[in-house]
Amino acid sequence: MNAPQDALVRGEGITRAFHRRGGLFSRGTPMLALRGIDIAVNRGEAVGVVGESGCGKSTLGRVMLRLLPLTDGRVLFEGEDLATLPAARLRALRRRMQLVFQDPYGSLDPRRTVGAQIADGMVIHGLATGTEAADRVAALLRQVGLDPDHAKRLPHEFSGGQRQRIAVARALSTQPDFIVADEPVSALDVSIQAQVVNLLADLRAELGLALMFISHDLHVVRHLCDRVVVMYLGRVMEEGSAAEIFRAPAHPYTRALLAATPSLRHRGAAAAPLAGEVPSIARPPSGCVFRTRCAFAQPRCAEAVPTLEPLPGAGARRIACHRAAELP
Numbered sequence: 001m002n003a004p005q006d007a008l009v010r011g012e013g014i015t016r017a018f019h020r021r022g023g024l025f026s027r028g029t030p031m032l033a034l035r036g037i038d039i040a041v042n043r044g045e046a047v048g049v050v051g052e053s054g055c056g057k058s059t060l061g062r063v064m065l066r067l068l069p070l071t072d073g074r075v076l077f078e079g080e081d082l083a084t085l086p087a088a089r090l091r092a093l094r095r096r097m098q099l100v101f102q103d104p105y106g107s108l109d110p111r112r113t114v115g116a117q118i119a120d121g122m123v124i125h126g127l128a129t130g131t132e133a134a135d136r137v138a139a140l141l142r143q144v145g146l147d148p149d150h151a152k153r154l155p156h157e158f159s160g161g162q163r164q165r166i167a168v169a170r171a172l173s174t175q176p177d178f179i180v181a182d183e184p185v186s187a188l189d190v191s192i193q194a195q196v197v198n199l200l201a202d203l204r205a206e207l208g209l210a211l212m213f214i215s216h217d218l219h220v221v222r223h224l225c226d227r228v229v230v231m232y233l234g235r236v237m238e239e240g241s242a243a244e245i246f247r248a249p250a251h252p253y254t255r256a257l258l259a260a261t262p263s264l265r266h267r268g269a270a271a272a273p274l275a276g277e278v279p280s281i282a283r284p285p286s287g288c289v290f291r292t293r294c295a296f297a298q299p300r301c302a303e304a305v306p307t308l309e310p311l312p313g314a315g316a317r318r319i320a321c322h323r324a325a326e327l328p
């Protein structure tokens, strides 16, 4: 991992609680969707965040953009703590970080032209108005592979893949350095997914964007990302370069995730496919949260939470497993 000062965005000890509904006078029981996550995204780097549904990927993405406040920990953008910044400074940084959602139709206003919506960010951040904004909208549409004349159309006049391109153009309109893409292709037809993934890959290379790419799809993550963070029940289980993780997954959970994808099944590492349900995030197992589904669990795994430590002899790889040094 790069030195701390190199990270464009860094999360330290990120913890986020949600309160399940209680009675009239009670806030309910807090449920920790994220528990002490450390994560860094370097300039121009694509970091894939993977894990089963409900492990906290979307919450992490929103927290990194300060669209959701933290319960504990901090998020630094170029070293500045987003929680303690004066409002004007936070507004200035907002321009530099954007979110692309899973469902572009839900995030676009059906009654306004796509051109007007792409121009919104430029106007809000004082980057361009009038004809200058219109020219820039046309350039952005071209950049995402759409006809610039289509700026006058409404969202429903486009296909799902085109709408996601519009959402990408809108995200790019403020010239961000950091984009969180939350399952950006999972709502699209399989035949269209690759086109949008390739567009993101091209734009990232062209613009030097840092990308946090949240996805269930390990193939896409392998194709697009430099580094991978594997999450389970609000914690990071493994982190390392995409090439290394897909070549030799280390954590039993990562092995099981890859084993569940036939074309990524790794013959070298022992892996048992994932059995049973993910435990409730409101009542996670003691010690290692993965132990109840882990083929390598021992009684001591119930006792203490394993910390994310460098994997001996594996460069920048880190895993959170009491048995890291003795796994087959």
Ligand SMILES: Nc1ncnc2c1ncn2[C@@H]1O[C@H](COP(=O)(O)OP(=O)(O)OP(=O)(O)O)[C@@H](O)[C@H]1O
Pocket: 018, 019, 033, 051, 052, 053, 054, 055, 056, 057, 058, 059, 060, 281
């Ligand atoms: N606004 C909220 N209020 C209460 N609980 C929430 C809220 N948002 C998320 N959660 C809970 O936090 C946990 C993590 O959710 P999150 O959406 O971050 O997971 P995810 O890994 O992105 O899942 P998916 O892949 O299904 O989108 C889940 O148990 C979810 O129910």
